[in-house]
Amino acid sequence: MGVWKSLRPIVLLAILPAAISVAFGQEQAGALEPYVVVHGWPQLPSDFALGQISGVGVDSHNHVFVFNRAENSSLCLGGEAACPPPAPTWQPGPIASPAILSFDGKTGKLLAAWGKDRFVSPHGLGVDRHDNVWVTDVTLQQVFEFSNDGQLLLTLGKERTAGLDGTHFNAPTAIAFAPDGSIYISDGYGNSRVAKFSPGGKFLLDWGHKGSGPGEFNTPHGIAVDRQGLVYVADRENSRIQVFDPNGKFLRMWQSDELGKPWDVAVGPDNLLYTVYGGNGIFAKAAGHEELVKSDLSGKILARWSRFGNYDGQIYWGHAIAVGADGAVYVGDVNQGMRVQKFVAR
Numbered sequence: 001m002g003v004w005k006s007l008r009p010i011v012l013l014a015i016l017p018a019a020i021s022v023a024f025g026q027e028q029a030g031a032l033e034p035y036v037v038v039h040g041w042p043q044l045p046s047d048f049a050l051g052q053i054s055g056v057g058v059d060s061h062n063h064v065f066v067f068n069r070a071e072n073s074s075l076c077l078g079g080e081a082a083c084p085p086p087a088p089t090w091q092p093g094p095i096a097s098p099a100i101l102s103f104d105g106k107t108g109k110l111l112a113a114w115g116k117d118r119f120v121s122p123h124g125l126g127v128d129r130h131d132n133v134w135v136t137d138v139t140l141q142q143v144f145e146f147s148n149d150g151q152l153l154l155t156l157g158k159e160r161t162a163g164l165d166g167t168h169f170n171a172p173t174a175i176a177f178a179p180d181g182s183i184y185i186s187d188g189y190g191n192s193r194v195a196k197f198s199p200g201g202k203f204l205l206d207w208g209h210k211g212s213g214p215g216e217f218n219t220p221h222g223i224a225v226d227r228q229g230l231v232y233v234a235d236r237e238n239s240r241i242q243v244f245d246p247n248g249k250f251l252r253m254w255q256s257d258e259l260g261k262p263w264d265v266a267v268g269p270d271n272l273l274y275t276v277y278g279g280n281g282i283f284a285k286a287a288g289h290e291e292l293v294k295s296d297l298s299g300k301i302l303a304r305w306s307r308f309g310n311y312d313g314q315i316y317w318g319h320a321i322a323v324g325a326d327g328a329v330y331v332g333d334v335n336q337g338m339r340v341q342k343f344v345a346r
Contacts, residue, residue, distance in 0.1 A: 034304075035303065035329060035345055036343065041107075041108035041341070042340065042342075049338075050066075050101075050339055054320060055174075055332065057322045058127060059133075063105060064104075065102050065125055066102075067099060068100070069095065070095045070099060072122075095115075099115035100113070101113045112149065114150035118144075120140055121137055125320070128145075128183075132146060136175060136185070141158065141160055141162050141163075141169050141172070143155070157172070170187060170188065170189070171187070173186045173187070173189065174188070174220075174222045178229050178231075181198075182197065185223070186220040192216070192217040192218060193207060193208040194206060194233060208248070215244075215250040219236040220236070222236075222320075227271050230244065230245060231245070231248075232265050235262070240254060240262070241299075254295075254299040259291075261277060263276050263277065263318055264276050268327065268329075269323065272294055275293045276319070290315045290317070292305055292306045306331075315333060316336050317335035319334040327345060329342070329343040331343065
């Protein structure tokens with residue numbers, strides 16, 4: 001201990017110029033960015049640390065719901081569907097900690113925490129027009145609807161049973177809601193399809209299969225619906241966003257060499273599309289991708305900000321995105337990030 005104390009001032013002096021340089025460079029680089037990160041959001045208890053953030057959503061009260069993998073924060077929780085071969089042979093158990101956390105959007109104060117011993121591999125989260133919270137679990141092969149305070153209302157899919165029909169999923173990834181209350185589920189790692197359900201959870205139709213042609217998918221990872229009812233799918237491994245009508249008719253796709261892979265999409269209250277782009281984990285840095293994009297519904301880019309990294313305002317494997325009624329953008333990191341960040345317009 002005595003040695004450490006004697007060396008500590010020297011170490012600090014050695015790293016101080018570099019630290020100042022990095023911070024100054026970040027501020028200079030971010031000066032023209034249209035959005036800035038809100039430092040100190042959220043407020044976490046001193047004895048609490050987030051796990052991987054796989055899902056995020058905002059309700060009508062500006063409460064931000066975060067789906068958190070906690071002690072099951074492994075890169076390969078979804079088995080073969082979520083991991084490159086060889087897939088793990090072990091089956092993870094339920095997460096003992098609360099997997100769903102609720103924060104005040106303005107202050108970042110922790111409001112509630114629930115979902116103990118219920119989830120295994122948290123993935124997507126969405127909030128519907130009634131402020132109910134929907135989530136997917138890629139190991140349980142299920143989609144759950146909860147009330148705003150965590151009471152289970154509906155379960156879709158058969159536990160730990162993969163399938164391709166109206167009552168089964170294969171590693172479902174995300175949920176979105178149409179203006180009429182219809183539910184769209186991107187399904188996902190295994191099935192590469194979109195499934196549509198009635199507001200009450202009745203299966204209506206599905207479309208898509210694995211491939212790279214129009215209307216085909218290679219890991220539909222995020223999904224959103226605009227005010228007109230058009231469906232936007234983050235076709236991650238095909239590095240594109242596809243747009244469909246409410247019955248699954250292919251309309252158009254967006255693809256750009258300047259962008260990486262779309263991991264999640266959200267339609268904001270301004271009826272614009274927000275996307276978190278990235279590479280695949282450790283490859284994001286080398287590829288030069290990991291950023292946030294706002295575009296109109298024709299695909300025209302209106303704003304781009306952030307980059308790969310672990311500093312505040314940077315993204316390390318951005319997995320989920322949501323937009324509050326006040327225009328604040330929330331982004332969840334998996335992999336080394338394990339955090340949720342709030343961005344606001346300058």
